[in-house]
Amino acid sequence: MxxxxxxxxxxxxxxxxxxxxxxxxxxxxxxxxxxxxAQDRTITALEIEHYPEMTHAELSRIGASAQARxxxxxxxxxxxxxxxxxxxxxxxxTVWSAHRAEAFAGCQAIVDALKTRAPFWKKExxxxxALWVPGQTPQDLK
Amino acid sequence: MxxxxxxxxxxxxxxxxxxxxxxxxxxxxxxxxxxxxAQDRTITALEIEHYPEMTHAELSRIGASAQARxxxxxxxxxxxxxxxxxxxxxxxxTVWSAHRAEAFAGCQAIVDALKTRAPFWKKExxxxxALWVPGQTPQDLK
Amino acid sequence: xxxxxxxxxxxxxxxxxxxxxxxxxxxxxxxxxxxxLAGARxxxxxKPLLVAINCEHASLTSLVHDxxxxxxxxxxxxG
Amino acid sequence: xxxxxxxxxxxxxxxxxxxxxxxxxxxxxxxxxxxxLAGARxxxxxKPLLVAINCEHASLTSLVHDxxxxxxxxxxxxG
Numbered sequence: 387m388x389x390x391x392x393x394x395x396x397x398x399x400x401x402x403x404x405x406x407x408x409x410x411x412x413x414x415x416x417x418x419x420x421x422x423x424a425q426d427r428t429i430t431a432l433e434i435e436h437y438p439e440m441t442h443a444e445l446s447r448i449g450a451s452a453q454a455r456x457x458x459x460x461x462x463x464x465x466x467x468x469x470x471x472x473x474x475x476x477x478x479x480t481v482w483s484a485h486r487a488e489a490f491a492g493c494q495a496i497v498d499a500l501k502t503r504a505p506f507w508k509k510e511x512x513x514x515x516a517l518w519v520p521g522q523t524p525q526d527l528k
Numbered sequence: 529m530x531x532x533x534x535x536x537x538x539x540x541x542x543x544x545x546x547x548x549x550x551x552x553x554x555x556x557x558x559x560x561x562x563x564x565x566a567q568d569r570t571i572t573a574l575e576i577e578h579y580p581e582m583t584h585a586e587l588s589r590i591g592a593s594a595q596a597r598x599x600x601x602x603x604x605x606x607x608x609x610x611x612x613x614x615x616x617x618x619x620x621x622t623v624w625s626a627h628r629a630e631a632f633a634g635c636q637a638i639v640d641a642l643k644t645r646a647p648f649w650k651k652e653x654x655x656x657x658a659l660w661v662p663g664q665t666p667q668d669l670k
Numbered sequence: 671x672x673x674x675x676x677x678x679x680x681x682x683x684x685x686x687x688x689x690x691x692x693x694x695x696x697x698x699x700x701x702x703x704x705x706x707l708a709g710a711r712x713x714x715x716x717k718p719l720l721v722a723i724n725c726e727h728a729s730l731t732s733l734v735h736d737x738x739x740x741x742x743x744x745x746x747x748x749g
Numbered sequence: 750x751x752x753x754x755x756x757x758x759x760x761x762x763x764x765x766x767x768x769x770x771x772x773x774x775x776x777x778x779x780x781x782x783x784x785x786l787a788g789a790r791x792x793x794x795x796k797p798l799l800v801a802i803n804c805e806h807a808s809l810t811s812l813v814h815d816x817x818x819x820x821x822x823x824x825x826x827x828g
Contacts, residue, residue, distance in 0.1 A: 400541070413559040413560075417554075417555040418828055438819065440805075488659075489558070503806065505824055508826050509563065577677060579677055579725075607748065618684045619749050648747055661747050668727075
C-alpha cells in the first residue's frame with residue numbers, strides 16, 4: 387500500500403505503472419478535481435489544510451480496511467494539500483483486484499471514507515471571499 | 529463521447545487529459561488487463577475477435593445509456609482487439625461527473641454492459657492449447 | 671440479398687465468416703437462414719446462440735428482411 | 750505534559766495551532782482540556798467539534814493521559 391501526501395500534482399497512469407501490479411485483472415481509479423463553482427459561487431482556488439501525522443495514519447487505516455474487506459491486491463492513495471487552483475487534481479485513489487466488482491467496491495469505499503474520516507479541511511476562495519467547506523463527522527462518532 | 533477500437537495500447541491519463549473535461553469534480557476509470565492464469569491454467573496471451581461495425585454501435589448505445597442514466601458529463605471507451613500478451617491492457621472506461629457516486633455507478637454500469645452486450649470473443653492461449661472463454665448473453669434476451 | 675456473418679466458434683464450425691444469400695422469399699426468420707447455412711452442423715453450434723440483425727441484438731425468431739445483415743455468434747465476452 | 754493541536758476554524762478562533770499543557774492531574778477528559786484552553790471562546794467553536802487522541806478519532810468524553818497529543822477540529826472534508 388502506498389500513501390502519499392504532497393503539494394505537487396500527480397500523473398495517475400505513471401503512478402499506477404510504477405507500482406507494476408501483475409495479474410490483477412481489474413484496476414479502478416478515482417480522481418477528484420477542484421470544481422469551478424459551489425452553490426452558484428465562482429471558485430478560483432481551494433486551500434487544503436490537514437493534520438499531517440494523523441492524515442497518514444488515518445489513510446493507512448482506511449486503505450488497509452478496504453484492502454482486507456474487498457480483496458484488493460494493492461492500494462494507492464495520493465492526496466494533495468496547500469493551495470490548488472480550480473480544475474486542479476486533488477486526490478487519486480487506485481486499487482487493483484482480480485475481479486471488477488471488488489475493485490469498484492474497494493475504490494468507492496476508500497473515497498467515501500476519505501470524505502468522512504480523513505483530517506482535511508477545505509477553504510473555498512472566491513472573488514467574494516473565503517469560506518470553509520462544511521465537513522463530515524465519522525459515522526462511528528455520531 | 530469517445531469510442532475507440534484499436535490494436536495498440538493506450539495511456540489512460542493521456543487519453544483523459546486530451547478530452548480536457550472541465551469542472552467535472554469526479555473522474556472514475558476502469559482498466560482491465562489480461563490475467564496470467566484462468567482456472568489454474570497459465571495464460572500466455574488472449575486473442576480477441578470482434579464484430580467491428582456492431583461493436584462500435586453497441587458501445588455507443590452502452591455509453592449513451594449510462595451517460596443519461598448517471599448524469600455523466602463525458603464518457604471514454606477504448607477497447608483493444610487482436611492478440612494481447614498476459615498483463616497487457618485490454619480496455620479503458622473513463623467517465624466524468626459532478627459527483628463521485630454517479631461517476632462510480634456510471635463507470636461500473638458501462639463495464640458490466642461490456643461483459644454482457646459488446647460483441648467480443650476471447651480465446652485464451654496457454655501452453656496446453658487455445659480455449660474460447662465462455663461468454664454471456666444480454667439480460668433482455670434471456 | 672441478405673448478408674450473413676459468423677463469429678468466433680460459429681465461424682470456426684461453419685467454416686465461413688461472411689456470405690451473401692439470395693433468399694427466395696423474405697422476410698425469413700433468423701433460424702431459417704441459419705438452418706439453410708448450417709445444414710446438419712446446426713447440432714454442433716453452441717447454445718445459446720446469439721443473433722444480431724443490422725448490428726443490434728436480436729433473436730432466432732426475429733425476422734430478417736431483404737438487404738439486412740444477420741450475424742450468428744456465441745455469447746459475448748467484452749471488457 | 751499534553752500536546753494540544755487545533756486545526757481549521759478551531760485554530761482561527763483560538764488563535765493557536767500547537768500548545769503544550771502541563772496538566773495538574775491526569776487523565777483528564779478532552780472536554781476539560783478544551784475548556785481550559787478556550788475559556789469563554791468555547792461558545793464560538795463549531796458544533797459538532799471533533800477530537801483526536803494520538804492521531805485516532807476520539808470524542809470529547811475520551812480520557813487524555815500524560816504524554817498524549819489531543820487535537821480539536823471541525824468536521825472533516827477529505828477527497
